[in-house]
Amino acid sequence: MKKIAIIFCLWGYFISFALSQDEKHVNSGDFVKRIGYNLLDIQLVTEVGDELKHTGYQCNLDSKTDVEKLFFGEFNAPVEFFYNPSFEASTKGASGFRIVRDSLKSSYVFEIKHISNHEKVYREVWDRYSTMVNSEEKYKFVEKEQIKLFKVETLSYLISDQFAEKLYKKMVSLIDNFKAKGVSPIIVDGYSVTFRTVVDDEVWSLWIHMPQGNALKMADLCRQIITDAETNTFEESKYVELLTEI
Secondary structure, X not given: OHHHHHHHHHOOOOOOOOOOOOEEEOOOOOEEEEEEXXXXXXXXXXXXXXXXXXXXXXXXXXXXXXXXXXXXXXXXXXXXXXXXXXXHHHHHOOEEEEEEEOOOOOOEEEEEEEEOOHHHHHHHHHHHOOOOOOHHHHHHHHHHHHHHHOOEXXXXXXXXXXXXXXXXXXXXXXXXXXXXXXXXXXXXXXXXEEEEEEEOOEEEEEEEEOOOXXXXXXXXXXXXXXXXXXXXXXXXXXXXXXXXXX
């Protein structure tokens, strides 16, 4: 499993991408744009005979929440999208997708992720801590307990190189050109999305609370892809065309 993860982390992904016009983050919630090494040296060594052999590399998962780690495992895929619903809609649970290579590295696989037992776990855990007065402490306990009980369901589709590469380029361009403007307003509730990709030796991520502009268009498209996949109405050609328009 570790060897597979390292292969994905070292994968060159794609050789070029097109840049779009700057995306201005205006009249929206908070955001975090993060770029770091995709691989981290964890300084582990093992003794082999009279020599010390270095064995310690792992993927950089610092930008991922516990649920994202549950969805996407121990490596960063070339394309990852994560949707975290608002508190009011939280009984439906988070969802997301990623693009990976198949075992023969001959085709791209589109993996859609969601939590199959979210509503049941949500109700059970909240009832368990319903008597707690401290809201902050309650949320911490609820989140910790939910992760232990969640069951992730994955739907997989083979997709074309054209669709995989176009989605990758659009996500790289969105993160690269995303700029803040003005002052972030205070928004108490609302959903958030995370776009994540790997560029050469770096992992790029963009978390946005209540996106606007092109980020909203991209988020809506990604969410619609998830809905179509879950209802077995996914048509790749439709999204190739829509990605061209963003």
